[in-house]
Amino acid sequence: MTDTMGAQAEAGTPDGPGAKRYVRPYGDTTGDGMAQLSFTLPVPHGPRADGAAQQLANKMGMDPAMVVHSHPIGADFTFFVVYGSVSHLVDLDTVRVVEREFPLLTPSEVNADVKKLLRRKLVVVGACIGTDAHTVGIDAILNIKGFAGEKGLEYYRELRVVNLGAQVSVPELVRQARADKADAVLISQVVTQRDAHILNTQEMSAAFREAMGDRRPLLIAGGPRFDPLMAGELGVDRVFSRGTTPGEVASYLVHAVRTKRGATV
Amino acid sequence: MTAPPAAISPTGLLNLDPTVVATARRLAARAAEPVVAMARAHTTVAVERATLRLAGITGADSTHRAGDVPWVNRVVDTVREHCGLEHGAVLPVFHALREHNLGTLTELAEATAAGQVRYTVPDGRDRDRAAKAGRTAVARGLRTVDRNRAQRDRLVGRLGDPKQRPWIYLIVATGDIDEDVVQAANAARAGADIIAVIRSTGQSLLDYVPEGATHHGFAGTYATQENFRIMRAALDEVSKEVGRYVRLTNYASGLCMPEIAVLAGLQRLDMMLNDSMYGILFRDINPVRTFVDQRFSRQVHARAGIIINTGEDNYLTTADAVDAAHTVTVSQLLNEHFAHEAGLPDHLLGLGHAFEINPTIPDSFRLELAHALLARELFPDAPLKWMPPTKHMTGDVFNGYLLDGFFNLAGVLTGQSILLVGMMTEAVVTPFLSDRDLALANVRYVLGAAGALAEDFRPAPDGLIVTRAKQVLGEAVDLLERIVDDGLLNAIADGTFGLMKRPADRGKGVDGVVEKADGYCNPASELLESGQSEEGATA
Numbered sequence: 140m141t142d143t144m145g146a147q148a149e150a151g152t153p154d155g156p157g158a159k160r161y162v163r164p165y166g167d168t169t170g171d172g173m174a175q176l177s178f179t180l181p182v183p184h185g186p187r188a189d190g191a192a193q194q195l196a197n198k199m200g201m202d203p204a205m206v207v208h209s210h211p212i213g214a215d216f217t218f219f220v221v222y223g224s225v226s227h228l229v230d231l232d233t234v235r236v237v238e239r240e241f242p243l244l245t246p247s248e249v250n251a252d253v254k255k256l257l258r259r260k261l262v263v264v265g266a267c268i269g270t271d272a273h274t275v276g277i278d279a280i281l282n283i284k285g286f287a288g289e290k291g292l293e294y295y296r297e298l299r300v301v302n303l304g305a306q307v308s309v310p311e312l313v314r315q316a317r318a319d320k321a322d323a324v325l326i327s328q329v330v331t332q333r334d335a336h337i338l339n340t341q342e343m344s345a346a347f348r349e350a351m352g353d354r355r356p357l358l359i360a361g362g363p364r365f366d367p368l369m370a371g372e373l374g375v376d377r378v379f380s381r382g383t384t385p386g387e388v389a390s391y392l393v394h395a396v397r398t399k400r401g402a403t404v
Numbered sequence: 405m406t407a408p409p410a411a412i413s414p415t416g417l418l419n420l421d422p423t424v425v426a427t428a429r430r431l432a433a434r435a436a437e438p439v440v441a442m443a444r445a446h447t448t449v450a451v452e453r454a455t456l457r458l459a460g461i462t463g464a465d466s467t468h469r470a471g472d473v474p475w476v477n478r479v480v481d482t483v484r485e486h487c488g489l490e491h492g493a494v495l496p497v498f499h500a501l502r503e504h505n506l507g508t509l510t511e512l513a514e515a516t517a518a519g520q521v522r523y524t525v526p527d528g529r530d531r532d533r534a535a536k537a538g539r540t541a542v543a544r545g546l547r548t549v550d551r552n553r554a555q556r557d558r559l560v561g562r563l564g565d566p567k568q569r570p571w572i573y574l575i576v577a578t579g580d581i582d583e584d585v586v587q588a589a590n591a592a593r594a595g596a597d598i599i600a601v602i603r604s605t606g607q608s609l610l611d612y613v614p615e616g617a618t619h620h621g622f623a624g625t626y627a628t629q630e631n632f633r634i635m636r637a638a639l640d641e642v643s644k645e646v647g648r649y650v651r652l653t654n655y656a657s658g659l660c661m662p663e664i665a666v667l668a669g670l671q672r673l674d675m676m677l678n679d680s681m682y683g684i685l686f687r688d689i690n691p692v693r694t695f696v697d698q699r700f701s702r703q704v705h706a707r708a709g710i711i712i713n714t715g716e717d718n719y720l721t722t723a724d725a726v727d728a729a730h731t732v733t734v735s736q737l738l739n740e741h742f743a744h745e746a747g748l749p750d751h752l753l754g755l756g757h758a759f760e761i762n763p764t765i766p767d768s769f770r771l772e773l774a775h776a777l778l779a780r781e782l783f784p785d786a787p788l789k790w791m792p793p794t795k796h797m798t799g800d801v802f803n804g805y806l807l808d809g810f811f812n813l814a815g816v817l818t819g820q821s822i823l824l825v826g827m828m829t830e831a832v833v834t835p836f837l838s839d840r841d842l843a844l845a846n847v848r849y850v851l852g853a854a855g856a857l858a859e860d861f862r863p864a865p866d867g868l869i870v871t872r873a874k875q876v877l878g879e880a881v882d883l884l885e886r887i888v889d890d891g892l893l894n895a896i897a898d899g900t901f902g903l904m905k906r907p908a909d910r911g912k913g914v915d916g917v918v919e920k921a922d923g924y925c926n927p928a929s930e931l932l933e934s935g936q937s938e939e940g941a942t943a
Contacts, residue, residue: 177838212594212838213590273606275605278687279606282686283686293688
């Protein structure tokens with residue numbers, strides 16, 4: 140890849156900005172490549188620190204790089220602001236993004252969609268199954284307190300949340316899900332040994348299939364040791380792994396209900 | 405003394421009607437009355453554990469298959485199994501101690517774990533002896549709390565309070581207490597007056613307090629007695645270095661609220677987050693459990709000279725900050741009443757509120773000033789805690805830095821007492837070293853440029869700020885009237901606060917609530933209620 144290619148692509152596009160294949164950052168002139176950057180180095184403030192910042196910026200592809208500001212943070216650190224032109228080009232044709240199979244919705248969009256789809260509240264039953272007593276995960280998703288700045292599912296007006304807590308047995312979970320007419324069952328597994336999280340989840344999904352067949356609720360498993368690709372093996376509809384936020388789960392629920400309806404109606 | 409120096413506190417700017425203010429307080433007291441009566445009539449497993457911790461029990465059973473179980477949990481659970489907790493844990497525990505001729509509560513705990521102890525509620529002379537022994541042991545614990553309070557006063561006298569108001573409050577949270585110590589010391593050197601160590605996610609729902617120094621928290625560090633000790637010792641060192649007493653904050657909330665309060669008193673923590681309704685609303689903890697635990701924990705805080713921080717900021721993260729502004733005022737009034745009832749004076753009452761109005765609505769800053777001034781004027785002697793924007797911090801750190809600047813300005817302009825420093829990386833990452841440094845630079849700039857601006861600040865008598873503040877107070881009075889009619893527990897059950905419905909017979913920890921029997925005995929409650937210290941204290 141050469142600069143000329145980029146220049147040609149940028150210069151020779153009569154179809155407007157959307158048609159460009161190669162792009163670089165825009166400061167105040169097309170193709171100037173200007174970017175800003177701030178960081179801290181564990182170096183005492185002074186000319187040597189500024190030089191070190193310059194070198195880092197150069198290595199990051201910024202050339203020329205201007206260290207426009209630096210100040211000490213304590214005796215051992217220096218903070219920098221750097222402006223400069225980056226030499227890299229972005230080839231838009233090679234950009235690959237992981238597509239989530241569902242759009243992320245805001246709480247009010249989730250509420251509106253549930254209302255429209257079901258004309259009643261969507262019932263979510265959650266539990267930690269097996270011997271796992273760590274409700275951190277299920278509580279982060281369900282409690283109004285939420286996680287990562289997002290409110291938990293309890294916050295959603297059109298969701299009715301039943302949190303059964305920890306150490307819930309599978310028969311108990313099935314019974315409760317039935318009693319509450321659950322649309323979705325969320326199970327969490329945080330601390331497990333010897334693949335207990337897998338066996339527990341398989342036991343759970345088998346029990347729901349046996350008890351309710353096709354009328355079973357959506358089954359969703361979550362926990363840091365799960366891999367999202369394991370849904371089939373576990374017999375559940377969706378697996379969420381580390382770092383999942385309540386908003387993602389809520390958005391998925393809307394998506395799954397919509398898909399299910401589409402299939403059956 | 406730890407009483408805060410008078411800040412440049414604007415008062416009388418809003419020209420609030422004193423009869424409306426008095427009505428609001430009277431209604432809050434009436435709303436709280438049945439809850440206080442209920443709190444007096446019950447005890448909880450956590451109150452009993454806290455009492456035994458004051459009486460000197462420490463350590464954990466490390467041989468249990470479920471991992472370390474604190475000895476105090478083993479003992480209280482066993483007492484409950486054998487003879488119930490209606491009479492309190494002190495009578496059966498100290499009776500058993502004498503019957504088995506054991507020297508310490510830890511030996512008793514070991515014997516309990518080995519199945520060698522059968523707990524019973526003693527009567528007659530046995531009862532008197534057990535009560536007396538328990539009272540002596542608890543009084544010894546309270547003397548440690550008293551000594552710590554005196555030591556804090558001495559250190560503040562020697563090193564001094566922060567030179568400016570508001571005091572600058574910074575959070576550290578690495579999960580590893582040793583790393584926290586490094587960050588806390590650096591934060592203090594950079595200007596922090598108060599260090600808060602955030603707890604590990606979900607600790608509030610643990611029905612036991614973990615033991616020892618911990619190094620693996622989730623988004624925070626476990627609150628343990630040893631972690632408290634380590635951090636307080638580190639801050640004592642850095643206090644000497646920076647020439648002012650740096651305060652330490654942790655969280656007396658969740659299922660172990662009373663125990664954490666006791667540990668804070670035993671390790672000379674200076675401030676504790678302690679809200680009357682937070683656990684109910686945001687953690688789905690049983691309301692009765694919460695009010696009982698809260699009352700005991702506040703009595704301990706009062707005794708220890710610990711400033712409580714209430715959590716009204718949380719309402720505004722779930723509800724709209726304009727529409728729900730009056731729920732903050734109502735909660736502050738309730739928190740004030742519960743705190744006074746538990747013996748906390750105004751100068752230990754860090755009532756909370758927050759800068760959470762959507763910045764895109766017109767006049768958002770003027771509305772913030774109205775709300776902040778209202779809190780200031782309603783509670784002139786309380787060290788109010790002013791909390792930074794979180795809900796409208798989007799990841800656009802440049803905009804966030806500007807918003808934090810306005811938050812700081814509102815803080816100094818309305819005479820707030822404790823300022824939690826806002827981070828531009830809120831909701832993005834845990835703050836970098838540089839984020840914290842920039843945040844403190846923001847505070848320093850505003851303090852330097854506008855710290856005394858309150859002197860010149862006179863909102864127009866019929867202007868938006870004054871009108872809005874009066875409106876919010878009026879709405880608060882209306883809501884309090886409804887709460888008095890309905891009952892506070894019913895109001896909580898109906899979703900009046902933070903939109904959450906929390907029935908009194910549901911929620912986590914409900915199993916741990918016990919109605920007191922006539923012969924209930926708890927020397928900690930007695931000594932805390934009476935404010936006595938040295939009684940029964942034969943060494």
